[in-house]
Every structure is written in C-alpha cells, then in structure tokens.
Amino acid sequence: MHWTDVTAQSLSHKGKKHIVSTGITPSGEFHIGHLREILTGDMIARAAQDAGLDVEFVFIIDSADPLRKVYDFLGPEYEQFVGNQLGAIPAPNEDGNPDWERFEKEGWTYANHFLEPFLKALNEIGVKPRLIDNLESYRNGRFAELSKIACDRAEDIRECIERISSRELPDDWFPWSPLNSKKGLDKVKVTGYEYPLVHWKDEYGETGSSDISKGEGKLPWRIDWPAKWGWIGVTCEAFGKDHGAAGGSYSTGREIVQLLGHEPPQPLVYEWISLKGQGAMSSSAGNTIGPIEALELVPPEILRLLIAKSKPNKAIEFDTGMGLVTLADEYERLAARDFDKELANEELSRRQRVQIEDAAGALRMASTVAGEKAQATAVTFRHLALLAQTKKNDEDVWSSLQSSGAIGTVTPELQDRLNRMRHWIHSRHFPAEMKIHILEQPNLEMLRLFDEDEKKILTNMTAAIEACDWDAQSIGASIPQAARDLDLSPRSAFKVAYAALMGAEKGPRLAPILAEMEKQEILALLRACLTSITE
RNA sequence: GGGCCUGUAGCUCAGUCAGGUAGAGCGUCGGACUUUUAAUCCGAUGGUCGCGGGUUCGAACCCCGUCAGGCCCGCCA
Numbered sequence: 001m002h003w004t005d006v007t008a009q010s011l012s013h014k015g016k017k018h019i020v021s022t023g024i025t026p027s028g029e030f031h032i033g034h035l036r037e038i039l040t041g042d043m044i045a046r047a048a049q050d051a052g053l054d055v056e057f058v059f060i061i062d063s064a065d066p067l068r069k070v071y072d073f074l075g076p077e078y079e080q081f082v083g084n085q086l087g088a089i090p091a092p093n094e095d096g097n098p099d100w101e102r103f104e105k106e107g108w109t110y111a112n113h114f115l116e117p118f119l120k121a122l123n124e125i126g127v128k129p130r131l132i133d134n135l136e137s138y139r140n141g142r143f144a145e146l147s148k149i150a151c152d153r154a155e156d157i158r159e160c161i162e163r164i165s166s167r168e169l170p171d172d173w174f175p176w177s178p179l180n181s182k183k184g185l186d187k188v189k190v191t192g193y194e195y196p197l198v199h200w201k202d203e204y205g206e207t208g209s210s211d212i213s214k215g216e217g218k219l220p221w222r223i224d225w226p227a228k229w230g231w232i233g234v235t236c237e238a239f240g241k242d243h244g245a246a247g248g249s250y251s252t253g254r255e256i257v258q259l260l261g262h263e264p265p266q267p268l269v270y271e272w273i274s275l276k277g278q279g280a281m282s283s284s285a286g287n288t289i290g291p292i293e294a295l296e297l298v299p300p301e302i303l304r305l306l307i308a309k310s311k312p313n314k315a316i317e318f319d320t321g322m323g324l325v326t327l328a329d330e331y332e333r334l335a336a337r338d339f340d341k342e343l344a345n346e347e348l349s350r351r352q353r354v355q356i357e358d359a360a361g362a363l364r365m366a367s368t369v370a371g372e373k374a375q376a377t378a379v380t381f382r383h384l385a386l387l388a389q390t391k392k393n394d395e396d397v398w399s400s401l402q403s404s405g406a407i408g409t410v411t412p413e414l415q416d417r418l419n420r421m422r423h424w425i426h427s428r429h430f431p432a433e434m435k436i437h438i439l440e441q442p443n444l445e446m447l448r449l450f451d452e453d454e455k456k457i458l459t460n461m462t463a464a465i466e467a468c469d470w471d472a473q474s475i476g477a478s479i480p481q482a483a484r485d486l487d488l489s490p491r492s493a494f495k496v497a498y499a500a501l502m503g504a505e506k507g508p509r510l511a512p513i514l515a516e517m518e519k520q521e522i523l524a525l526l527r528a529c530l531t532s533i534t535e
Numbered sequence: 536g537g538g539c540c541u542g543u544a545g546c547u548c549a550g551u552c553a554g555g556u557a558g559a560g561c562g563u564c565g566g567a568c569u570u571u572u573a574a575u576c577c578g579a580u581g582g583u584c585g586c587g588g589g590u591u592c593g594a595a596c597c598c599c600g601u602c603a604g605g606c607c608c609g610c611c612a
C-alpha cells in the first residue's frame with residue numbers, strides 16, 4: 001500500500017470527517033522544501049478522499065509570526081520591524097526596503113509578498129487548499145476562546161512545556177505574547193491578567209493592555225499550534241522533523257491541545273529536502289530552488305512524483321541535473337504501465353505486489369488533477385533534450401517525432417514539456433553530459449584504437465561527406481554507406497563517426513546535428529582525424 | 536545529557552507495524568534489432584540486510600547492546 005493510503009486507512013479508523021492541515025511562515029522566499037509540507041498534506045487528503053472519507057485540506061499562513069531579524073535580502077530599514085508581525089508590515093520592494101505605498105494603498109504586506117508566487121505555483125501543481133490567514137484569525141477572534149483557556153491555565157501549560165521539553169521557562173513567562181507599544185512581540189513583559197486583558201510593560205518604558213479576544217498579540221508557538229488544531233478541528237497534520245522530535249513542539253502540543261479541550265491530530269513527520277551536493281536548503285545560504293524555478297524546468301506532475309515516490313521519513317535529494325532526467329523518465333515509464341494487469345497476476349509474491357501497489361499509488365498522487373489518469377507522452381526526457389538541442393524550431397521537433405511514429409498530434413502537454421525543456425537547457429542546471437558536443441580537435445586516444453577496417457571506413461566517410469549535399473538526409477545516407485562499400489555493418493560506421501566527431505562510443509542521431517553545423521568545420525575535423533591515424 | 540529518524544545490490548529505495556525461500560527501478564554486462572532518435576526488446580549480473588548478542592522450529596523484521604550519518608530538545612518545512 002502506498003504511504004498515503006496507509007495514513008488514510010488509519011484516519012478512517014478514527015472517523016469519517018477529517019481536516020488535514022499544513023502551515024508555513026511566510027518569512028522569506030518559499031522553496032521546494034515547503035512544497036513537501038504542502039504536497040504531503042495534499043496527498044494524504046487525496047488518499048483519504050479516495051478512501052471515501054469526508055476530508056478538507058487547509059493551509060495555514062503563519063502571518064502572525066514576527067520578523068525574526070533583518071535577513072540578507074532585506075534593506076536596513078527593516079530594523080524597525082524586527083519583532084513585528086509579518087502580516088502587519090510592508091513588503092520589500094526591489095531594493096529590499098519597505099514598499100510603503102503599496103502597504104498603505106492596498107494593504108500589501110510582507111506576508112502577501114512572499115506568499116503570492118507560492119500560491120501561484122501551488123495552483124499549477126494542482127493543490128487547492130482552503131487558506132487560513134493566522135493573523136486575520138486572531139483579529140477575528142477565532143483564537144479568543146482557546147486563548148482564554150490557555151491564560152486561565154497558564155500554570156498547567158507551563159508545567160507541561162517544562163516537563164516535556166525539559167527546558168526551564170522564565171518566571172514571568174505567560175501563554176500570551178502581547179503587542180508592545182511599537183506593535184512588536186519582543187521586548188515586552190506580562191505584568192498581569194484579567195480576562196480579556198493581558199497587562200504589559202515594554203522595554204521602552206510604556207505600559208498597556210492587550211485584549212486576547214481581539215488579537216492584540218498572539219499565543220506563543222507551542223500553544224498557538226495546538227490552539228489552531230482546536231478551533232479549526234484538525235485531525236491530521238504533516239510537519240517537518242524539526243517539530244517532530246521528542247520534546248519538540250508536537251509532543252508538547254499534543255498535551256496542550258487536550259488541556260484546551262480538543263484531541264490531537266494524527267501526526268506525520270517528514271524529512272527535509274536538500275539540493276544535491278549542497279546540504280539542507282536555507283535562504284540565507286543561497287542554495288535554494290523555489291517552486292517557481294523548479295516548475296520552469298519540469299512539469300508539475302514530475303515535481304509531485306518526487307514527493308509521492310518517497311516515504312515521508314526519507315530525506316530527498318533534489319537533483320536538478322541528471323537526476324531530473326531519471327525522475328522524468330521514471331514518470332514516463334510509470335505512466336505507460338498497466339497496473340491492473342500486473343496485479344492480476346496470481347503468482348506475484350507479497351513483496352512484488354507491494355511494489356506494484358506503491359508504484360501505482362505514487363503515480364496516482366503525481367497527477368495534478370485528482371482521479372485523472374496520467375498519460376504517457378511517449379517521449380522521454382532524454383529524447384526531448386536531444387531534439388530540443390538539435391532542432392532550432394518547435395515544428396522540426398514535432399515533425400521528427402511524428403515521422404518516427406512516436407507521437408500523433410501535438411498536444412498542449414507536449415508543447416508545454418518542450419517549453420520547459422528549452423528552459424532547462426538554457427539554465428545553469430542543465431548537466432554537461434546531456435549537452436551535445438562536437439569535437440574541435442580529434443580525440444587521439446580513441447583514434448589510436450581504430451583497427452584497419454575502421455581506418456578504411458573513416459577514409460570512405462570523409463570522401464562521402466565531402467561529396468554529399470549538406471542536408472540531414474544525404475548526410476544520414478553517406479555515413480552507413482561508407483561501411484557498406486567495404487561490406488561492413490552500418491553499425492561500425494556509426495561507431496567510427498562517433499569516435500571521430502564526438503569522441504564517444506555512441507551518441508544521438510548524427511545527421512540532423514551535422515546538418516546544423518558548417519560543412520567545412522566537420523570536414524576539417526574528419527581530415528584531421530585521418531591525418532592522425534595515418535601517421 | 537535526553538530523544539527521534541536513517542543504515543538492505545554499484546546507485547535510489549521497497550520489504551520492518553501483523554517473523555516464514557532477499558525484491559523493484561536505475562546502472563553494468565551480454566544478445567537481438569536498427570540508415571543507430573544516448574532508443575527499443577530479451578536475457579544475465581549483482582546483497583556477511585551496519586556490527587554483536589538474545590528470543591524463536593525459523594529474524595532484514597521482535598528484544599538488548601553497539602557503531603556510523605542526520606536531526607530535535609530557545610516558533611528554520
């Protein structure tokens with residue numbers, strides 16, 4: 001059974017109605033690590049739906065969280081906002097400084113700024129959650145009731161956090177962070193509590209009262225999270241391993257939510273995604289790849305497959321080079337399989353059966369539209385990479401594929417795939433080994449290994465190329481002919497051609513590539529090869 | 536210090552919850568086909584299941600210990 005179905009099954013034992021939740025703090029540029037959070041939740045929800053449950057998927061935007069520091073991508077003017085809530089401060093403009101105009105005219109906030117492109121990507125990936133803005137929820141009083149319980153039972157909650165996380169809370173700790181005189185959550189101490197007011201004093205010497213029913217502040221994270229489970233009614237949540245460790249916020253949360261009068265959701269801890277060879281993703285280290293950037297390279301279903309095929313507790317290394325080719329080709333292979341037929345085989349061992357089911361599940365989750373069966377495009381990533389490099393315009397790519405019978409009509413999916421492919425080829429991610437490269441100098445090492453027959457072929461071929469018209473068809477005919485004239489197999493002629501022109505054992509179809517190049521250059525290379533072997 | 540996750544074929548991983556002959560894909564090698572789309576098809580290759588003990592008729596799986604890597608215990612998914 002696929003991991004999403006295992007989770008769905010376990011949810012079904014608990015009841016019919018479920019809310020699967022995810023949440024992210026919009027503190028900076030989103031990256032594909034965040035995509036795992038969202039997609040893990042989305043896929044569980046889909047599996048639960050498939051299992052006949054009544055399920056809703058929500059995405060909580062943690063806009064009530066404060067700005068922690070002036071990040072590298074922010075200008076110095078943000079110093080004044082450290083400690084202020086992300087949903088209540090202006091977004092950065094191109095220079096990284098606050099865009100006051102949009103903030104005042106449209107209410108365009110820091111949180112909006114980073115969230116918008118991510119939501120766009122989500123839409124393309126086929127994720128359509130119900131959005132819950134955390135700051136707005138506080139302001140609308142959604143947290144009021146549970147915040148009251150938390151404040152009333154401050155000592156129980158303190159005990160819970162101290163016991164489970166084995167850390168000592170300061171004497172003046174209180175389960176409510178009021179906004180200070182500068183609308184910040186830092187540098188403020190709670191001095192008293194009479195519902196609904198939490199009295200405070202800040203480091204600027206100001207005092208005031210925060211109404212917990214109006215969102216004039218927020219619950220600290222370890223209480224904020226369980227309170228959300230409570231008022232939203234979350235029954236399942238996927239979260240990163242940082243929250244999942246013993247003593248972490250889930251283990252305190254599951255007890256605190258019960259103090260607040262609700263049941264904890266079913267947890268699912270997932271591992272992180274790293275960029276191959278670069279360690280964990282971190283915006284400050286600059287080794288991130290955003291969902292938008294990833295979507296420019298691969299279609300959304302392949303991005304979904306990346307998450308779907310790995311169980312959540314497995315770390316994923318996202319490889320934007322050759323790994324992408326393997327991943328994309330794996331998708332094509334999966335899409336071409338007939339799982340029902342495979343599973344009908346009575347002789348399968350339990351293991352084989354499980355593997356087929358997992359593959360089928362991964363493909364089902366990869367589709368951007370729930371329930372829609374994936375279509376194989378019959379064109380592998382490799383193949384398309386090749387064609388996209390050798391054919392300058394799209395028409396030629398399609399006619400090549402059509403003449404070989406690989407495709408019929410050009411579907412929007414194919415066009416879309418080709419557009420992304422061209423993007424990838426021109427990006428910094430495109431791997432060197434996929435690049436088509438015609439030598440400039442003979443590869444002496446390979447030429448030295450030529451036997452007598454091969455030398456003769458090379459002589460013939462040079463002459464044939466020189467004589468032929470410079471178009472793909474003529475070139476394509478002259479190469480094998482060079483061997484035929486000697487009663488040798490066409491195969492050996494191609495072997496010679498690859499060695500001489502590309503310094504390789506084998507390679508892509510040569511003729512169309514050569515036709516794109518200058519005849520004189522190719523001839524010069526062949527002649528140089530000839531000279532080297534006759535010495 | 537306390538805890539969590541991971542360790543299985545060259546690579547990526549299933550299989551561990553319910554113990555019953557070690558399994559996929561990729562790669563590699565071989566063959567077939569071919570005026571060769573790094574293609575496709577067929578076949579083969581490949582593992583002291585990190586290590587040591589225990590329980591059991593039987594352990595990759597359960598228990599104890601141990602090593603290695605990653606992570607958490609001050610809101611980084």
